[in-house]
Every structure is written in C-alpha cells, then in structure tokens.
Amino acid sequence: MAKGRELKGRIKSVENTRKITRTMEMVAASKMKRATDRVAAARPYALALGDVLARLVRPDIAERFPLLRQPATKRRVALVLLTANRGLCGAFNTNLIREARARIAELEAQGATVELHIVGKKGIAFFKYLGRAIDSERIDIGDRPSATDAASLIDRLTDRFAKGELDAVYITYAKFKSALSTPPATEQVVPVVPPATQGTPRDFLLAPSADVIVEALLPAYVRNMVYRALVETVAGEQSARRTAMKNATDNASDMLTLLKRTYNSARQAQITQEIAEIVGGASALQG
Amino acid sequence: MAGALQVSVISPEQVLYEGAASSVTAPAFDGELGILPMHAPLMTLLGTGTLRVESTEGLKRFRVSGGFLQVVDDTVRVVTEEASAEG
Numbered sequence: 001m002a003k004g005r006e007l008k009g010r011i012k013s014v015e016n017t018r019k020i021t022r023t024m025e026m027v028a029a030s031k032m033k034r035a036t037d038r039v040a041a042a043r044p045y046a047l048a049l050g051d052v053l054a055r056l057v058r059p060d061i062a063e064r065f066p067l068l069r070q071p072a073t074k075r076r077v078a079l080v081l082l083t084a085n086r087g088l089c090g091a092f093n094t095n096l097i098r099e100a101r102a103r104i105a106e107l108e109a110q111g112a113t114v115e116l117h118i119v120g121k122k123g124i125a126f127f128k129y130l131g132r133a134i135d136s137e138r139i140d141i142g143d144r145p146s147a148t149d150a151a152s153l154i155d156r157l158t159d160r161f162a163k164g165e166l167d168a169v170y171i172t173y174a175k176f177k178s179a180l181s182t183p184p185a186t187e188q189v190v191p192v193v194p195p196a197t198q199g200t201p202r203d204f205l206l207a208p209s210a211d212v213i214v215e216a217l218l219p220a221y222v223r224n225m226v227y228r229a230l231v232e233t234v235a236g237e238q239s240a241r242r243t244a245m246k247n248a249t250d251n252a253s254d255m256l257t258l259l260k261r262t263y264n265s266a267r268q269a270q271i272t273q274e275i276a277e278i279v280g281g282a283s284a285l286q287g
Numbered sequence: 288m289a290g291a292l293q294v295s296v297i298s299p300e301q302v303l304y305e306g307a308a309s310s311v312t313a314p315a316f317d318g319e320l321g322i323l324p325m326h327a328p329l330m331t332l333l334g335t336g337t338l339r340v341e342s343t344e345g346l347k348r349f350r351v352s353g354g355f356l357q358v359v360d361d362t363v364r365v366v367t368e369e370a371s372a373e374g
Contacts, residue, residue: 147299
C-alpha cells in the first residue's frame with residue numbers, strides 16, 4: 001500500500017503546518033488587540049495637541065517658526081519608511097514598499113533628492129536588494145513602540161529641517177483604518193501642516209506667550225505624529241498577519257479534507273481488492 | 288464650592304487619569320500653579336515636577352515633564368510628553 005503511506009505522510013505534514021499557522025493566528029490576534037488598544041490610547045493626546053495648535057497657529061506667525069517654514073522648492077527631502085521586522089503577513093510589507101517607491105519616483109520627478117530612512121528589516125532588505133542607498137536603518141523598534149522611539153527616529157530629521165538642510169520630511173506607514181483595512185499612506189511630517197480649527201475660538205490667558213507655547217509644542221506634535229504612525233503600523237502588521245495566517249489555516253483544512261478523502265478511498269479500494277482475492281482463492285480451492 | 292473640576296492627565300501613550308477633582312497643583316514652566324474651580328481660561332507650558340490632583344478618591348500624584356496645561360470651563364487638561372503615576 002505504497003500510495004496510502006505516502007498520503008499518510010502528507011496528511012501528517014499538513015496537520016503540523018496547520019498547527020503552526022493556527023498558533024500564529026492566535027498570537028497575532030492577541031498582539032493585535034494590544035496594538036489597537038495602544039492606537040486608541042494615543043488618540044486623546046493627538047487630539048488635545050492638535051486642538052491647541054489649531055487655536056494658536058495663524059498664517060501670519062508661520063515664518064517665525066522653523067518647523068512651519070514652507071520652502072519654495074524641494075531640493076532635498078527625506079522619506080521615512082516604516083515596515084515590519086518579520087514576514088508571514090501577506091502583502092503588508094510589499095504594499096508599504098510599493099507606496100514608498102511610488103512616492104520616491106514622484107518626488108524625484110519633481111527634481112528632489114530623496115534620502116531614505118527605513119525602519120524594519122523587510123524594507124531594509126528590499127532596498128538593499130535594489131541597490132539603493134539607505135541613509136539610515138533601524139530594526140530595534142519592536143511590537144511596542146514608545147514615544148521615546150518616535151523621538152529618536154524623527155528628532156534628527158526635524159533638526160536638519162529647521163537648519164534648512166532638508167526641505168521636507170515624509171513618513172510612509174500603514175494607516176490603521178480597521179482590522180481589515182490597513183492601507184499604506186504617506187504623510188508630510190515637516191513642514192508641519194497645522195490641523196484645522198474646530199469649535200469657537202476662545203480667549204485664553206497665555207503664559208508665557210503664544211509664540212513660546214507654539215515653539216514648545218510643535219516638536220511634540222511632530223513626535224506624536226511619528227509615534228502614531230509607529231503604533232498604527234504595528235497594529236496593521238499584526239492584523240495583516242492574523243488575516244494571512246487565518247487564510248493559511250483555512251487552506252490547510254481544505255487540503256486535509258481532500259487528502260483524507262483520497263486516503264480513505266484508496267484504503268477502501270485495497271480492502272475490496274483483498275476480499276475479492278481471498279474469495280477468488282477460496283472458490284478456486286473448492287472448484 | 289461651585290462644582291468641581293474635570294481633570295484629565297494625558298500622555299502620548301495613554302490617558303493616565305480622568306475624573307473629578309477639587310483642585311490641581313501643576314508644575315508650570317515658571318513655578319507651581321494651583322487651579323481651583325471657576326478658574327479663568329488658561330493655557331500654560333509645563334516644566335518638570337510633580338502634578339497633584341486632589342480627586343474624590345484622595346490625592347493623586349504624577350511625575351510630568353514638558354507639555355501644557357489648559358483650563359476651560361472647569362475642565363483641566365494636562366497634556367504632557369512624559370508622565371507616570373507616583374505613589
């Protein structure tokens with residue numbers, strides 16, 4: 001029964017694979033839960049900060065702040081690309097890389113030199129393979145990015161923007177719209193685009209002056225934008241991995257049904273044949 | 288006393304405290320600042336130090352650093368870059 005044994009081996013192997021993908025699915029689901037909680041927990045801060053800046057930033061004060069400077073031409077820009085450190089999450093990394101490449105092509109068509117700063121092994125590996133120069137790479141930001149990680153990632157770039165060495169900084173990340181939709185997106189980090197004002201303006205006692213407050217809060221706003229991109233990307237990665245592993249588990253189950261059916265019918269056919277042989281042999285003896 | 292303050296302490300990572308309080312003492316950029324109900328609308332930068340919230344469940348302390356404090360209509364928002372609960 002050579003075919004039967006072969007099938008048995010394949011059944012075992014698919015079963016083992018299914019155990020792995022099912023476990024990964026469950027791990028990703030629980031990590032995703034935690035990551036989405038963090039996305040939700042980061043929202044009040046972003047709202048509060050955006051609200052205050054919207055009240056204080058007026059077009060007429062823009063040129064006094066380096067982070068609001070609007071360069072006439074973009075000669076040298078930086079693109080920060082966030083990807084995952086690990087694979088097995090469907091097209092998640094590929095989508096992010098594709099978005100980044102489209103943006104780079106677009107910016108270069110406008111005559112800008114693009115610096116590439118990548119977070120995550122997958123993005124680094126891809127651009128190394130392409131042979132493109134990478135200006136900085138980081139793989140130390142894990143499943144739980146902190147505000148400190150965001151600061152260490154962006155502060156150097158905002159400083160260089162303030163000094164005039166860079167004309168814009170963009171970030172490409174996975175926007176976490178819902179567990180099923182995490183499209184890649186690119187946002188401009190600096191020059192800061194102040195959020196639109198909501199509600200009625202009120203008179204505040206300001207201490208110290210509005211200028212000093214804006215000056216202190218703009219870097220915080222930039223850092224928060226990057227922090228939000230980091231947590232959303234982690235949540236997106238986990239949800240992409242959960243979906244990919246769920247599909248893999250489902251496919252393994254389908255394959256198992258088919259293999260088991262083939263195995264059983266082969267086994268049945270063999271038994272029937274053996275009975276026929278015995279019956280045939282017995283009647284031959286009697287004959 | 289005319290009502291109580293609605294206080295929220297927010298850091299980039301999470302909301303550390305949200306609830307009613309009778310007074311708030313915050314480390315502003317130029318020294319300690321006390322907020323009682325009926326305070327005028329105010330926005331100020333924070334320094335580094337201990338934020339004390341006199342809440343209904345007793346005194347709560349937080350270490351804060353940077354960020355700002357905003358008071359509007361007895362709602363106090365402490366938005367700080369670094370915050371952690373203290374004993």
